[in-house]
Amino acid sequence: MEKSTKEKILDVALELFSQKGYKGASIRMIASKVGIRESAIYNHFKNKEDILNTIVSTLSSSSLDLLMAEKPIEESAKKGKSFLREFATSFKLLAYDDKSEKFFRFMMIELMQNAKMREIFLNDFHKAHLKVLSQAFFVMMQEGMIRSSDPMLMAQEFLSPLFFYRMQATLLRIDAQDSRQVATLFEKHIDFFWEMVSL
Amino acid sequence: MEKSTKEKILDVALELFSQKGYKGASIRMIASKVGIRESAIYNHFKNKEDILNTIVSTLSSSSLDLLMAEKPIEESAKKGKSFLREFATSFKLLAYDDKSEKFFRFMMIELMQNAKMREIFLNDFHKAHLKVLSQAFFVMMQEGMIRSSDPMLMAQEFLSPLFFYRMQATLLRIDAQDSRQVATLFEKHIDFFWEMVSL
């Protein structure tokens, strides 16, 4: 099963976008890495922006699906610490999945430059995670598993370290540095957090 | 007191770097915004990279000084929650200081593209903060103010939300959105965290 030229272009483009950002990755470099001429790109995509949009719409949704495809939160949240561990593990796995990591890198580069990417990050990414977590914490509070507090605040406090550890892991891996110490932080975070909030 | 041309160039460059990144901000745009020709830039800086280096070496250190210019940590850490509040307040103020915010935006853009910026972030910025905080938590544990745990882990857990809230505040402010809700998270974080760890 050979990859089509179109798929090759998308793969190479994501690779280069994640290293140099949208502006820094030229059509010429993409074509060269794929092994065709610049002009041949335009048989598959209208222009450079068309490549970008295809990548973004493909990958911006997939990361959420992995986390949310489970049963209703009302039920799974009753598992308490296990739920948090599953959530964090999914989050951590994304940090070590090739395409997800590349998209994450790309997203971080564009975040401060591109309003559309900010919207994707704040709404699709962050707000969606917060919603799931705050609902879960609400259930856990009702069940008397954890101490009473603002569920949304607790969601922010739980999510922030996950994000930051993921970012650190990505940064270290770019320079081929050892990221195992950071990897253990995901698990330590669950233990630490649960010990703090559980009754 | 008039600003020298050199200072104007640095101000405009930081402004544009923070909006478009290093590659995206051209000498031409910088010159145009300052009100001179491109070639005149080269009377003040050897080349574009020279502008970058001047900005980085000026601003990468200053953000730390603000936080660390206090008394020895061994003493101030004994203040417990007040110490954490002071630390977080300094951190928050940086998010609302014009030049610091611009440099932060610029740093976030370059982080995934530029090895030097990664080094600045991980060593000068992150590691330095962790060192101060872990020392402080160590003292607090010895004084019996907070529960016993790994001081470095506790530092990571305390710092991560601060970073993430700062990033959120910056993102919202770029689009001129209301960032007051995020601003309150800094204070809520202190209260939440302290309630969790204090004895």
Added chain:
DNA sequence: GTCTATACCCTGATAGAC
């Protein structure tokens, strides 16, 4: 210190042959 003029490279994109 600033200007004009210029050199040279890289960019995205199109036209037309095969």
Added chain:
DNA sequence: GTCTATCAGGGTATAGAC
């Protein structure tokens, strides 16, 4: 679908007049 050829525009940087 891919190629060669070509274009206009923007990028950094330098030389030399004022």
